[in-house]
Amino acid sequence: MIDTIKILSGLPDELKTLVLQEQSLKQRTTLQIGGPAALLCEVQNTEHAQRFQEIAFKNNLPFFVLGGGSNILASDEGFPGLVMHVATRDFIPRGNTLVVGAGLDFDEVISRSLASGLSGLEFASGIPGTLGGAIMGNAGCYGHEIGEFMLEAITLAPDGTIKRRGPEGFGFRYRATSLRESGEILLQATLQLSSGGIEAAQAIREEKIADRHSKHPHNLPSAGSWFRNLPPSAPGQRRTAAGALLEKAGSKTMHEGDARVFEGHANMIVNTGQASSRQVQKLARRMKDAVWDKFQVKLVQEVRHLGPPA
Ligand SMILES: Cc1cc2nc3c(=O)[nH]c(=O)nc-3n(C[C@H](O)[C@H](O)[C@H](O)COP(=O)(O)OP(=O)(O)OC[C@H]3O[C@@H](n4cnc5c(N)ncnc54)[C@H](O)[C@@H]3O)c2cc1C
Known part of the structure; x- marks a missing residue:
């Protein structure tokens, strides 16, 4: 049993409001299974991530980073520790590039990038979860992977330092990255996209969504x-x-x-x-x-x- 009262009482008010106790993981995972997480912390910026990671490590709490919960089986017994839910949601088009918070829904990134005149990600239309989960697991389909579009990222390392990473630092491979294995937390990414080609990209998007609809549950x-x-x-x-x-x-x-x-x-x-x-x-x-x-x-x-x- 973790001493949540002691942990919460040591937190400043602005962080306390971001913490949910005994939060059902059933409602946080697409498989809709799982008991409660003792503490679930909503992380909206780099500082939140640093503070919550520090709290977990200082108190020796089991620690897990959660995105959209679309690739997760949560235990019936729940999680006796701190779940960090990455909820950074920036969306900033800059020329042919896009700066995006890791907590933004991946499909929303695709639809908003097309609406901003940027194409490239449409192959992945309909993949559930967040951009962070997609990048850290190098999500892919139809012959492409998200790693192909990475330019730069801001991550939080297990030692509490903020890192700026180029694609070579991720170690992208089939449905995996070395960064996820080493426990780094992705907070923001810059993606390299293409200007224009929106009509064709939109058609691909619709085709992929229809294909998923016919094959997936x-x-x-x-x-x-x-x-x-x-x-x-x-x-x-x-x-x-x-x-x-x-x-x-x-x-x-x-x-x-x-x-x-x-x-x-x-x-x-x-x-x-x-x-x-x-x-x-x-x-x-x-x-x-x-x-x-x-x-x-x-x-x-x-x-x-x-x-x-x-
Ligand atoms: C119907 C359906 C279809 C799917 N189709 C595909 C597909 O075509 N291709 C494909 O690749 N996947 C597919 N998936 C699997 C899943 O959607 C992807 O793996 C997705 O990218 C996971 O993102 P998430 O945010 O839900 O991550 P989560 O499930 O929350 O987490 C997955 C892993 O990533 C880690 N993680 C999440 N966010 C972060 C972060 N910000 N920093 C560090 N680590 C993080 C977690 O700790 C965990 O280890 C599908 C899933 C469903 C339900």
């Missing part, structure tokens, strides 16, 4: 693809979709309580009602085992855990 809670696609078998070749192996291994009919594999996509788990994190984990293990039994291929999970795994 748009009216059921989910967390996106559960497992990562497989590495290419030779340089220059495409990755094999984990969903293709899962489908052949029979995952589409699997369920554990209200946790089910989505009938339209063998690599997505949906919460059809009151699924628990335990049920989801059990289902994910069955999916992984089925692929191992049929193909001797070990799938690697893409979705991150918030809280202790069951």
Whole structure:
């Protein structure tokens, strides 16, 4: 149990108003599962981030950075520590570049950049979550990744210092960055986009949204693809979709309580009602085992855990 009263009483009023106690993670994750976070801190600027990180470290609290919660399985037991919710929301077009707060909704960044005459990100239309989550996980689809557009970023390092990072500092790779692994927090990013081409970009945006609508569980809670696609078998070749192996291994009919594999996509788990994190984990293990039994291929999970795994 953490001593929230002691922690809160030591905070100045302007920070206290940014702290929510016993905040349900079910309402903060797109899978809509999870118990309460002891403390959830809304971070609107660099100083807030520094102060809350310092509080977590000084008090030895478990610490987690949350964006839109669209790639997260939160534990039924909740999180006995401090969750930092990045809510920096600047949006500043500058020539062909865009300075954006990491807490802005990624799809909103895309629609507002097009409205500002800047194209490039339309391939990613419809990816849920924040810009920060997208950059730190190098989100991608249809042959592109957000890392291609990074120019510069402002981050908070675990030692409390603010860093200005170029793209080389991120270590972008398939659905990962070395910065996320090292616990750095992204607060703001500058993206390199293109001026014009808005009509064509808008058409691509609509096409991608329609494609997602037809393939993804748009009216059921989910967390996106559960497992990562497989590495290419030779340089220059495409990755094999984990969903293709899962489908052949029979995952589409699997369920554990209200946790089910989505009938339209063998690599997505949906919460059809009151699924628990335990049920989801059990289902994910069955999916992984089925692929191992049929193909001797070990799938690697893409979705991150918030809280202790069951
Ligand atoms: C229906 C659906 C479709 C999806 N389609 C795609 C797709 O096509 N391509 C794809 O790549 N993903 C896809 N996803 C997965 C997910 O939307 C992306 O991974 C998204 O970019 C995660 O962003 P988020 O803000 O929700 O991050 P969260 O889920 O909140 O966090 C994910 C990870 O990023 C870290 N993080 C978040 N913000 C920050 C920050 N500011 N600083 C440091 N670390 C941070 C968290 O600590 C955590 O480790 C899909 C998900 C759903 C539900």
